[in-house]
Amino acid sequence: MNRLFLGNKxxxxxxxxxxxxxxxxxxRDFALRDxxxxxxxxxxxxxxxxxxxxxxxxxxYFLNVAKASCYEVKSQLYLAMDIKYVDNEVFRSTYALxxxxxxxxxxxxxxxxxxY
Incomplete structure (x- = not known):
């Protein structure tokens, strides 16, 4: 597994x-945006x-933290789509990444x- 590939993604x-x-x-949605x-x-x-x-x-340890943050982004992307901040295409491509x-x-x- 190439660590550089992961970092670039x-x-x-x-x-x-x-x-x-x-x-x-x-x-303008400062809370969700930030x-x-x-x-x-x-x-x-x-x-x-x-x-x-x-x-x-x-x-x-830190990869697990990164993975958890990834799930947080996924959840927030769903909210952004649900409230029409992003369209389906943007949601799908960003979620896929x-x-x-x-x-x-x-x-x-x-x-x-x-x-080990």
Missing amino acids: ARKLNKEIYKITCHGEFK QIRRASISISSNIAEGYGRKTNNGFI CDEISKTTHGLIKHLEST
Whole structure:
């Protein structure tokens, strides 16, 4: 599992979240806008922090935090779609990216756990 690939996907998600939260009603909903941005940033930050720990245990811990933040973003994307801040196409593509990150993160966790 390529850690750089995972980090790049998380960075792409950050860009997408910032892009979709800069328009329309989403831009003015400070609470949801800021929360989804923080959750997205948490994904990439925890991947980086875990990698910087240089131990499997440390990396696994922070990957689990990143994965949880991914689920938080997914939940917030559902709300954004439900209240019409994003359309179905934007929801699907952003959710798919988040889903790819969470699955890749899970796979990396399993790989690291098996190397003990």
